[in-house]
Each structure stands twice: as structure tokens, then as C-alpha cells.
Amino acid sequence: MTAIRFTKAQATGNDFVLVSDPDGASPLSTGQIAALCDRHFGVGADGLIRAVRSSHHPEGPSTLAEEPAAEWFMDYYNADGSIAEMCGNGVRAFVRFLLESGLADLEPGDTLPIGTRAGVKDVQRTGTGGFQVDMGRWRLSGGEPLVGADGLEVPRPGLGIDVGNPHVVVALSSREELDELNLVPEPRVAPVPPNGANVEFIVPADPLVKDGVGRVHMRVHERGSGETLSCGTGAVAAALAVRYWAGVDAPNHWSVQVPGGLVQVRMFATEEGEHVALAGPAELVFDGAIALPEA
Numbered sequence: 060m061t062a063i064r065f066t067k068a069q070a071t072g073n074d075f076v077l078v079s080d081p082d083g084a085s086p087l088s089t090g091q092i093a094a095l096c097d098r099h100f101g102v103g104a105d106g107l108i109r110a111v112r113s114s115h116h117p118e119g120p121s122t123l124a125e126e127p128a129a130e131w132f133m134d135y136y137n138a139d140g141s142i143a144e145m146c147g148n149g150v151r152a153f154v155r156f157l158l159e160s161g162l163a164d165l166e167p168g169d170t171l172p173i174g175t176r177a178g179v180k181d182v183q184r185t186g187t188g189g190f191q192v193d194m195g196r197w198r199l200s201g202g203e204p205l206v207g208a209d210g211l212e213v214p215r216p217g218l219g220i221d222v223g224n225p226h227v228v229v230a231l232s233s234r235e236e237l238d239e240l241n242l243v244p245e246p247r248v249a250p251v252p253p254n255g256a257n258v259e260f261i262v263p264a265d266p267l268v269k270d271g272v273g274r275v276h277m278r279v280h281e282r283g284s285g286e287t288l289s290c291g292t293g294a295v296a297a298a299l300a301v302r303y304w305a306g307v308d309a310p311n312h313w314s315v316q317v318p319g320g321l322v323q324v325r326m327f328a329t330e331e332g333e334h335v336a337l338a339g340p341a342e343l344v345f346d347g348a349i350a351l352p353e354a
């Protein structure tokens with residue numbers, strides 16, 4: 060059995076195993092990824108990220124055609140080994156890893172473009188030591204499915220939103236209802252989304268808007284990972300959904316409280332239409348080596 064070196068990272072409690080494979084020479088099987096992410100027999104994480112040079116990744120040609128400066132590709136997998144298009148917390152952890160490994164530089168005010176399956180994402184440092192990611196365009200998608208969950212007496216309507224990966228956001232009536240949800244069983248979405256979905260349950264804070272910033276509490280069940288302490292793309296979808304429901308006077312800056320901390324979501328105009336950005340912290344936790352099971 061060969062050993063693999065890894066770094067463990069977290070971003071508002073959403074945790075990741077990061078492995079460096081600059082030449083894309085060591086792809087991991089679904090079973091190997093699930094074994095590394097296993098919290099009892101492996102490192103334990105919500106997802107795994109391979110750092111691959113875009114020039115050596117199968118999706119590299121489209122990445123480099125979009126942005127030739129996107130040297131690094133975030134090759135993201137969920138804890139069960141399934142592929143995801145994008146991870147908002149993961150991209151901040153990925154940039155922290157690139158910087159601390161000496162694989163990239165990012166001066167305050169500069170931008171580091173990162174390749175993902177959902178296109179190139181521009182990352183900047185924030186004034187508080189974290190990172191802000193321009194998540195790009197978003198769209199309503201998947202209609203208004205009904206969502207059932209352990210703890211809800213009857214299914215509730217959700218709102219489908221695509222922010223590079225699929226989400227369904229469900230509004231609950233109180234903090235008690237949010238706290239009492241059991242998100243170990245996967246929420247039931249009907250009709251079933253063709254590619255699955257991450258499901259966010261939200262409750263507006265009281266007051267909803269304070270000092271011009273919208274505020275919302277969120278819990279999430281992630282596709283391929285189960286309940287997590289945070290989901291960056293989920294926080295973006297939650298803020299977009301609440302703004303959509305709140306109407307024309309709703310703010311374009313939202314603070315999303317998740318079990319693992321606080322992230323900021325901002326909507327802003329660009330030449331190609333509205334973009335949405337996500338900001339928050341990301342830290343490396345420890346390095347190690349672990350035996351890699353046969354593929």
C-alpha cells in the first residue's frame with residue numbers, strides 16, 4: 060500500500076482533505092476518496108480537493124480558454140467520492156493551501172483566478188484575513204419543489220437556485236423549527252432533481268435587515284456529504300432566495316450564520332449581468348500522510 064500526503068483544512072467548519080497533484084498524474088478512485096474522507100477509518104472530511112495544474116487537468120482546455128492565468132484547477136469531490144462542480148468554502152481553503160504551500164501568490168488588491176468545473180472563479184484577500192470569491196452568474200433553476208425532512212410535519216415549498224452547483228432553499232418559520240430538524244436522513248425533494256441537490260433550510264434573523272445588511276440563519280444537507288457545518292454555495296443560494304422573497308427593497312449584502320460560523324454574500328452589477336460574491340475565513344489545520352487503499 061502506498062502512502063499519500065495530505066493537508067486538512069476548514070472554512071467555517073466545512074472541512075476538506077487537500078492533496079497536491081500538480082501534474083495530474085495520480086487521480087483517485089471514488090472508493091479512495093470516500094476512504095480518505097471517512098471520519099472513523101480515514102482523515103475525515105466533507106470533501107476532497109486535488110490541486111492540479113489546469114494544463115494537466117481534463118477540464119484544463121476550457122479553463123485556460125476562459126482565463127489563461129488560471130494556473131490551478133480545484134478538482135473537487137464530495138465525501139462519498141462523487142464529483143461536484145463547485146465548492147464556495149473549498150475554493151477559499153484551496154487558495155489558502157496554494158499560498159501556504161508556495162504554489163501561488165496573492166497580494167492584497169490582486170486577484171487569483173482558480174479553475175473549477177463551474178468555470179473560473181476570481182479570488183481576492185479580504186481585510187479580515189480571509190478571502191472573497193466572485194462566484195459569477197446565478198440562475199433560478201428547478202422550480203419550486205416540495206421538500207420533506209425529519210422534523211417537518213408536512214413538506215414545504217423550496218426554491219431551486221443554481222450557483223454553479225444545484226441548490227434548493229426552504230424557508231422555515233422559527234429558530235426552534237430550524238434547530239429541531241434532523242438532517243441525518245437526506246431531505247426528500249419532489250420532483251427529484253435530475254442531478255441531486257444541496258438543500259438549505261433558512262430562517263430570517265430578527266430584524267431581517269440591520270445596518271443595511273440582510274441576515275439569515277441556515278442549516279444544510281449537502282449532496283454527497285450529508286449535514287455539514289457550512290456550505291459556501293449554499294449560503295449564496297440562501298441569500299439569493301431570501302432577497303428574491305423579500306422583494307425590491309431587499310439589500311445586496313447578506314450575512315449568513317451557519318453552525319460553523321459566519322459568511323458574507325454580496326450581489327453586484329457587472330457588464331455581463333449580476334454576479335454574486337462569497338467572503339469568509341479559511342484555515343489549514345494539520346498535515347499528514349496516510350496509507351492509500353488500492354483503487
Ligand SMILES: N[C@@H](CCC[C@H](N)C(=O)O)C(=O)O
Pocket residue numbers: 073106137142143144145146147148149224225257281282283284289290291292293
Ligand atoms: N461545501 C461546498 C459545496 C460542495 C459541493 C456540494 N456538496 C455539491 O455536491 O454540489 C460549498 O462550500 O459550497
